[in-house]
Amino acid sequence: MALCWRLDRLDGVTLGFTAHDRDLPIDGVLYSSRPGMLPSAISQSDGFDVDTLDLDGALTDDAIAEADLAAGRWDGANLTLFAADWNDPSAPTLAIARGELGDVTIRDGAFTVELRGAAALLERPVVERTSPDCRAELGDKRCRVDLAPRTRIARVTEAEGMVLTLDASEPSANAYGFGRLRWLGGGNAGLGAAIALSAGATLTLRDPPFASPEPGVLVELTEGCDRLLATCRSRFANAANFRGEPYLPGNDLLARYGTGG
Known part of the structure; x- marks a missing residue:
């Protein structure tokens, strides 16, 4: 079995990498043996702890370039880590982890990137705070404006x-x-x-x-x-x-003093 990584950037670019010593064609994507990405220890549980792991790799001109990392082309990219049969790439694969790329560190011609698992979504707020401004994004499913x-x-x-x-x-x-x-x-x-x-x-x-x-x-x-x-x-x-509360009284109402007539 060989470890493989599929990276889907937000701009539509998809790249594949493998820890095997030769390239592997899997589901229409060629998984390159360069730049030799290696994962940290992987731990999974059935609890609610946030599962994260680190990926290390070398910077190359034709795969992951330092300029692209610095420009933010890899920010928020989706990553899928799985194991494949290198002797039969068409065989079913074994999913190991998936999530989005987090913090990236570049040093001495190599990079380390954090993978944030699906459990990291539990850290986000569940209930929105009230605000006089609209909390929807223009054109999203709550706003509904046709862009x-x-x-x-x-x-x-x-x-x-x-x-x-x-x-x-x-x-x-x-x-x-x-x-x-x-x-x-x-x-x-x-x-x-x-x-x-x-x-x-x-x-x-x-x-x-x-x-x-x-x-x-x-x-x-x-x-x-x-x-x-x-x-x-x-x-x-x-x-x-409109997803806001423009007429909801704020904290300034508590600071007002009554005026005598």
């Missing part, structure tokens, strides 16, 4: 730090503020970025891009929302799906 007509392709004509100039103006004032940008080419291809605000044909990102954008590169732009009820009602006509 298809609010997503556009544009070309970057000029870039200076976090400010981008496009070849097309926004459809309305600050339409892309609080929205998302996805790079479709260049050194940032596949990466996403949060948009702080937009004005005409100019965008301001929340963080600098990983690589300096080249003029002419294409980007995908998705409109955003400031999560206020007034915006939800006037711009999206979606007040019925």
Whole structure:
């Protein structure tokens, strides 16, 4: 039996690796014997403890590159660890663990990454806190706004730090503020970025891009929302799906003093 890893990145790239001394074709994916990934001790239980393990491997130019790890291309990637019969790769496999990639450490040409198992989901809050702002994400199943007509392709004509100039103006004032940008080419291809605000044909990102954008590169732009009820009602006509409590009294009510008449 040979240990195998299947990695599914959020940008749609799928890679396979194996601890065997030669490549193995399994279910349409070629599991490479490089960069020689090795797992830490694996322990599983039937309790509610969070199951985690570490994976060690070497950085290579054609598989897992340091630049891709630093750019965040592997953040949140899904990983499946299983055992396969190296003599008969078409035989059924034995599942061992699965989860998503967590913290990544790079040192001396090698990397160590943490695998967070499904039990790690138990650490997340079960009940949402009240808030005056909407807690849904624009376009998700709770918001229900159709993002298809609010997503556009544009070309970057000029870039200076976090400010981008496009070849097309926004459809309305600050339409892309609080929205998302996805790079479709260049050194940032596949990466996403949060948009702080937009004005005409100019965008301001929340963080600098990983690589300096080249003029002419294409980007995908998705409109955003400031999560206020007034915006939800006037711009999206979606007040019925607003997921917040704008009129709920806050702690400041307790600090008020009565006034004499």
